[in-house]
Amino acid sequence: MPTFQKELQGKINLVGAGGGNIYNFxxxxxxxxxxxxxxxxxxxxxxxxxxxxxxxTITINLPDIASFxxxxxxxxxxxxxxxxxxxxxxxxxxxxxxxTLNGFTALNxxxxxxxxYLHIVADDMWMxxxxxxxxxxxxxx
Amino acid sequence: xxxxxxxxxxxxxxxxxxxxxxxxxxLYLPTNVGTxxxxxxxxxxxxxxxxxxxxxxxDITINLPSTTVFxxxxNTKIYIxxxxxxxxxxxxxxxxxxxSDPPQDSLNGNTAPYTMGLLNEAVYLHQVYxxxxxxxxxxxxxx
Numbered sequence: 001m002p003t004f005q006k007e008l009q010g011k012i013n014l015v016g017a018g019g020g021n022i023y024n025f026x027x028x029x030x031x032x033x034x035x036x037x038x039x040x041x042x043x044x045x046x047x048x049x050x051x052x053x054x055x056x057t058i059t060i061n062l063p064d065i066a067s068f069x070x071x072x073x074x075x076x077x078x079x080x081x082x083x084x085x086x087x088x089x090x091x092x093x094x095x096x097x098x099x100t101l102n103g104f105t106a107l108n109x110x111x112x113x114x115x116x117y118l119h120i121v122a123d124d125m126w127m128x129x130x131x132x133x134x135x136x137x138x139x140x141x
Numbered sequence: 142x143x144x145x146x147x148x149x150x151x152x153x154x155x156x157x158x159x160x161x162x163x164x165x166x167x168l169y170l171p172t173n174v175g176t177x178x179x180x181x182x183x184x185x186x187x188x189x190x191x192x193x194x195x196x197x198x199x200d201i202t203i204n205l206p207s208t209t210v211f212x213x214x215x216n217t218k219i220y221i222x223x224x225x226x227x228x229x230x231x232x233x234x235x236x237x238x239x240x241s242d243p244p245q246d247s248l249n250g251n252t253a254p255y256t257m258g259l260l261n262e263a264v265y266l267h268q269v270y271x272x273x274x275x276x277x278x279x280x281x282x283x284x
Contacts, residue, residue, distance in 0.1 A: 072189070072191060073188075073189060102261045102262065102263060102279055102280065103259075103260065103261030104261075119220065121191060121193075121220040121221075121222040122191070122222040125222060125224065125261065125263070127220065127222070127263035127279045128279060129277060129279045130279075
């Protein structure tokens with residue numbers, strides 16, 4: 001494992017669209033909505049992804065774990081803060097480097113304020129810790 | 142609490158065995174013994190430890206170090222991932238053997254060993270109080 005330093009943080013605001021918006025996160029290069037560059041022995045430490053699905057679904061494609069080059073210190077927090085459409089998180093799925101989220105191939109932020117805490121724990125697996133939002137109240141009869 | 146510096150990362154790949162009781166790994170801080178964690182360095186402390194478990198050949202037992210060895214530096218986070226195998230992976234909080242040993246540790250107040258439940262489970266350990274580990278179990282999304 002490389003020595004790493006706690007240096008960088010990032011905040012990304014994502015919005016949905018009619019037909020859905022797809023965001024691809026890439027390391028280390030900066031492409032579109034990508035995470036900031038890895039810099040020498042630095043690695044981005046914490047990433048906050050804020051999802052507003054008011055206008056449509058959001059799909060987040062995670063980078064290949066292998067692209068972290070064994071610097072597993074990156075923590076990704078994904079929160080659905082607004083909107084009634086779904087938010088889906090997909091691990092890298094291209095062979096032979098398929099990753100999983102605790103063995104699963106996708107996760108959904110089903111309810112408003114659902115939050116996931118993602119952290120790499122193995123060569124091909126993210127730990128996906130779910131903090132469920134409050135259960136919506138029943139409809140008024 | 143002591144000042145902490147985020148510097149060191151460690152990874153351990155553990156395998157089980159068909160021997161009676163499986164393979165037992167004792168994690169030590171700060172000395173380097175066997176499968177131990179890396180050394181303390183002055184004001185540095187190991188920040189994150191990744192333990193990858195393959196229990197194909199038998200059980201794995203991970204004996205955690207006494208929380209007293211962290212000397213008030215609670216910044217160490219331990220991630221244990223059960224990636225392969227059908228045998229048990231056991232996580233054991235420190236238990237004193239002699240009267241001169243440090244006090245009993247617990248996992249969220251429970252002094253009993255924890256056996257991981259499902260393949261692909263991940264356990265996140267972080268000291269949150271004297272002699273107490275916070276244990277978060279992540280068995281998969283939407284559970």
